[in-house]
Amino acid sequence: MSKAAKEVRVRIAPSPTGNLHIGNARAGLFNYLFARSVGGKFILRVDDTDKERSTLDAEDAIYKGFEWLGIDWDEGPNKDGGYGPYRQSERSKLYADALNKMLEDGNAYYCFCSQDVLAEKRTDAEKAHEIYRYDEACRDIPLDEARKRVAAGERAVVRLKIPRDLSIVFTDLVRGEIVVNSSAFDDFVIAKPGGDPLYNFATVVDDHLMDISHVLRGQDHLTNTSKQILIYHALGYDLPEFGHLPLILDTKRKKLSKRAGAVYIGDFQEQGFLPEAVTNFIALLGWAPGDNREKMTLSEMVDAFKLERVQKSDAIFDMEKLMWLNGVYIREMDIPTLTSNLKPYLKNAGLVDDSTNEKWLESVMVLEQERIRMFSEAPEMFEFFFKDIEYSPKLLQVKQKEDSEISKALSRVKETLNLVDEWKASEIENSCRALVSEMGWKAGDLFMPIRIAVTGRKATPPLFETIEVLGRELSLSRIDKAIGLLKV
RNA sequence: GGCCCCAUGGUCUAACGGUUAGGAUGACACUCUUUCAAGGUGUAGGCAGGAGUUCGACUCUCCUUGGGGCUGCCA
Numbered sequence: 178m179s180k181a182a183k184e185v186r187v188r189i190a191p192s193p194t195g196n197l198h199i200g201n202a203r204a205g206l207f208n209y210l211f212a213r214s215v216g217g218k219f220i221l222r223v224d225d226t227d228k229e230r231s232t233l234d235a236e237d238a239i240y241k242g243f244e245w246l247g248i249d250w251d252e253g254p255n256k257d258g259g260y261g262p263y264r265q266s267e268r269s270k271l272y273a274d275a276l277n278k279m280l281e282d283g284n285a286y287y288c289f290c291s292q293d294v295l296a297e298k299r300t301d302a303e304k305a306h307e308i309y310r311y312d313e314a315c316r317d318i319p320l321d322e323a324r325k326r327v328a329a330g331e332r333a334v335v336r337l338k339i340p341r342d343l344s345i346v347f348t349d350l351v352r353g354e355i356v357v358n359s360s361a362f363d364d365f366v367i368a369k370p371g372g373d374p375l376y377n378f379a380t381v382v383d384d385h386l387m388d389i390s391h392v393l394r395g396q397d398h399l400t401n402t403s404k405q406i407l408i409y410h411a412l413g414y415d416l417p418e419f420g421h422l423p424l425i426l427d428t429k430r431k432k433l434s435k436r437a438g439a440v441y442i443g444d445f446q447e448q449g450f451l452p453e454a455v456t457n458f459i460a461l462l463g464w465a466p467g468d469n470r471e472k473m474t475l476s477e478m479v480d481a482f483k484l485e486r487v488q489k490s491d492a493i494f495d496m497e498k499l500m501w502l503n504g505v506y507i508r509e510m511d512i513p514t515l516t517s518n519l520k521p522y523l524k525n526a527g528l529v530d531d532s533t534n535e536k537w538l539e540s541v542m543v544l545e546q547e548r549i550r551m552f553s554e555a556p557e558m559f560e561f562f563f564k565d566i567e568y569s570p571k572l573l574q575v576k577q578k579e580d581s582e583i584s585k586a587l588s589r590v591k592e593t594l595n596l597v598d599e600w601k602a603s604e605i606e607n608s609c610r611a612l613v614s615e616m617g618w619k620a621g622d623l624f625m626p627i628r629i630a631v632t633g634r635k636a637t638p639p640l641f642e643t644i645e646v647l648g649r650e651l652s653l654s655r656i657d658k659a660i661g662l663l664k665v
Numbered sequence: 666g667g668c669c670c671c672a673u674g675g676u677c678u679a680a681c682g683g684u685u686a687g688g689a690u691g692a693c694a695c696u697c698u699u700u701c702a703a704g705g706u707g708u709a710g711g712c713a714g715g716a717g718u719u720c721g722a723c724u725c726u727c728c729u730u731g732g733g734g735c736u737g738c739c740a
Contacts, residue, residue, distance in 0.1 A: 190740090194740080229739090303666095361669080365738095366737080396669095403668095424733075488677095490671050495675090498689080548701070625700065635700060
């Protein structure tokens, strides 16, 4: 049958055991880009077969994560497309049928070995530096006998009866031909006692029943794919296409862990990254349009996306570059948007509240815009606009100048500023520059003490614009305070 | 240990047998400048190693080395 003629249907199938992980987000993004680029469907399936660890909250966090990134799906638990249910926990009947078929066909069997005994054998093997494999003790128990024992209440899992010495071959869309021999696997468990399906089994049943045409997932599933192909065979299903994406690694070259700082999409959101920047950045981890473009919108990425251009090797997550890209996006925002985005961070730091004048806040934002790379940097960097400043008087000192000179100079600045009639950066600058030349100082020698006096720090936005935004009253009182600090 | 995957500057990548190995980020320098950013310009930095194949290899093959993944009654 011609696969090319089939509708493209891809999916992301996260398990709701926590927030949306960056790796899952990227896998989702690639599936989304692929689907959209060829006019296919992108499905969100919830793999919640692990009842112990799955929660509805986590499921919700996953939706929120994808929504935040701007990745929408065509079918999912809350978006029926005729292939539901989309939660594995609601598809028990389907798995039971498939399991029964495998049992009947002799492709799977009940295993009564106790977990304890198996665990013991496993540790023994490890101690002896041998490879542990299930000893297939139950492989040949006749089905009717096994069923009687199960009916009598014996605890039994179901294992796949793996064909011996079978070459498993498939063509990976990103890596080419992959060959593994079935002897690499033992008869692994596909269903728990009671019939609850395990991942590899449930995934195959669902991907088949949902007509998934391409399975694109992280290369950490490469081994699973071979196992799953065995299940496809056992069930008599046609194989979908497979493609294994490179992994995202931390700076230690390990699968991204919490230590790397941010690993959940929510973390990036909290730290003040823009979803557009995050999406853009993670797309570039393992993919490139090929024309040196780096900054792209989602729809530009859809247009440029080609599965053949997906990288084979894993990518290290470079936070520095993400921050740069985020800064690029921030600089392109209009001020009202930037303000409303940044406000929660300032509020949270107790710097602004609802009574804060919006227009004034926007004038602060103008000065912040090209200086922050993520929103969470803003409160610390610009708190002097919002609250009293503290600094060491030493900062006011300038090489070659006596404290008394600086003190006197600041007094003159005060007088000068008092005479400025229109409180605008240009006016303020003109008068200060006039003062500098009158005093015969170097501009920097005077401007730095002023800067310290009004902001309490050495690195600030342009001085005169800062003074304008600070306002006459505050600026003058801070200069006054600085003069007091010099205690001459 | 076994099986599988991967390998271009620190990092993300371009190159699909013939290029002075390109871009971005990061670093450094210069520039702009009242500081910090942003911007502009420039510099340093790479085909992991070894055999082949070929007139010619970053590109193809093999080996070595290095890195990663999997090896659950998790997904």
